[in-house]
Amino acid sequence: MNKKSLLTGLGIGAVLGAGSFLLHDKFCKKKCEYFPFFGEGTEKDIDSSKITVQLTKNPKKKKEDPNEYGFGQYMSDHMLEIDYIDKKFTVPRIVPFHDFPMHPATSVIHYGITAFEGMKAYKDSEGKIRLFRPMKNMQRFLKSARRLCLPDFNPEELLKCIEKLVMIEKDWVPEKKGFSAYIRPIIMGTDQFLGLKPASKYKIFVIISPVGSYYKDGMKGIRLYAQNEYLRSWVGGTGGNKLGGNYAPTLLPTLKGFEKECKSVLFLDKEGKVTEAGAMNCMVIWENENNERELITPSLDDNTILPGITRDSILKLSKESGQFDKVTEGDITIDQLVKAHKENRLFEVFGCGTAAIVSPVIGFKYEGKTYDFAKDGKLGEFTLYLYETILSIQHGETEHEWSHLIEEQD
Incomplete structure (x- = not known):
């Protein structure tokens, strides 16, 4: 079967029903001749040394009492974005927090081609910023992406980009013990195509949300x-x-x-x-x-x-x-x-x-x-x-x- 025939079959499968074609996890972990954009086909990986920073001109007002943040309701001033286009990752960029314009046929909307992570930043008694076992999150993030047949990325380089973002947003990390800033890395397919196939374009982005104490009223069963x-x-x-x-x-x-x-x-x-x-x-x-x-x-x-x-x-x-x-x-x-x-x-x-x-x-x-x-x-x-x-x-x-x-x- 040639590449054109396989892609056509995938498109037909999506029309007949998303469940009519299944890519197994073991298949997705291999370099595939039909999808050279997957895994080893990546020609340019994430490079944290080239990250660019654009700071906001309109910083948000922070809460005096961090308990008012609740969970996931407020976002910090900046976000990290990295796109994957034509087998290459773009230069990582930290930009002011913003909405995404999205084509109605974007694959993430129709087929849920998306994975995410959840991690936190903490401030110690000296005001220094700490993460908890962050490489474990990055490794799991990569594993989840592979399950969706998305291209491999270097988890260490992505973590360096996230660290840069966290340090820019360090004032959003509450100082009290039990409080933190929640970090949400997301990866999603951004192909504009109604057929079901592994994404050839996708976006990684990371947002940060300051959060109050999970047990502000005491730990209850x-x-x-x-x-x-x-x-x-x-x-x-x-x-x-x-x-x-x-x-x-x-x-x-x-x-x-x-x-x-x-x-x-x-x-x-x-x-x-x-x-x-x-x-x-x-x-x-x-x-x-x-x-x-x-x-x-x-x-x-x-x-x-x-x-x-x-x-x-x-x-x-x-x-x-x-x-x-x-x-x-x-x-x-x-x-x-x-x-x-x-x-x-x-x-x-x-x-x-x-x-x-x-x-x-x-x-x-x-x-x-x-x-x-x-x-x-x-x-x-x-x-x-x-x-x-x-x-x-x-x-x-x-x-x-x-x-x-x-x-x-x-």
């Missing part, structure tokens, strides 16, 4: 609505990648959870295995059936679980803590949780992620029954330990290799 009517992910799907299309379908089950007085959803697969808690990884502390104190979280093996940076950090800290007989990545079923609850072996459950670090769970509802396990709403000691430990590392109070100090730049 939530109850989860456990269900498998609506699946978040499945084997062979994209649950292990941070793609825009993974998140909108979770809104409906979340609303159904609200109706049952649950703040979030415990997503199960059709066999009743736990996948994630809302948009967070799920952690369980119990005494397993072998009478071992265990911290367990669903495995990444089948690519249904997002490889969270906070998740990975908690697993490492838990192993180092010496508080568990076992720290496990493996299957957890809802039946096991119910049984452990009935036998008083279920000690702590929490979600974890960039936004909250940890989100304590006080119980769950399943098939019309409520299973509460946090006595008097009291939060788990190890959950609190993890929150305080990671927060201390993020703000540079505890010296740790995970805390990435951004050097002052010219």
Whole structure:
């Protein structure tokens, strides 16, 4: 098959239905003769040394009380943009924050060709800016882009560009402990074409949003609505990648959870295995059936679980803590949780992620029954330990290799 025939087939497939042509992840990781713009076909990678800066002439007014920022409602003055055109990345540019004009046939609108990341910048007691394990975010960002057959980029060079943006916007990083500036890198296909095919043009952009404390009213536990009517992910799907299309379908089950007085959803697969808690990884502390104190979280093996940076950090800290007989990545079923609850072996459950670090769970509802396990709403000691430990590392109070100090730049 020649390139013209394959592209024609892809276009026809899009007309018949987006599901009629599937590009497998393994295929997308290879250099493809039909799509020389993918991966190794990139002729010019991101070059952070050539970044250009255009400062705004109309800076925004900052809030005196950073709690007024909430989450994701306010944006900083500048943004980073990098385009990919004709097999080449353009010169990275930091420009005043602005809207995008978009052609109605742009591929990201029609087929969701977009991936994103979520990371934070923190200010330490000396006013220096720190990131938390940022290279892990960049590596995951690249993995997600590959799942959508987008061209490879150099994650180290992209991180250098992001650091430059963060330092320009350092006054937008709140000074208080527990506060931060949320960094959102996005990659999206920008082809103007109604057929379904891997994008030949795309844009990377990064925006920054100052955010208040996630627990401004104190850390309170939530109850989860456990269900498998609506699946978040499945084997062979994209649950292990941070793609825009993974998140909108979770809104409906979340609303159904609200109706049952649950703040979030415990997503199960059709066999009743736990996948994630809302948009967070799920952690369980119990005494397993072998009478071992265990911290367990669903495995990444089948690519249904997002490889969270906070998740990975908690697993490492838990192993180092010496508080568990076992720290496990493996299957957890809802039946096991119910049984452990009935036998008083279920000690702590929490979600974890960039936004909250940890989100304590006080119980769950399943098939019309409520299973509460946090006595008097009291939060788990190890959950609190993890929150305080990671927060201390993020703000540079505890010296740790995970805390990435951004050097002052010219």
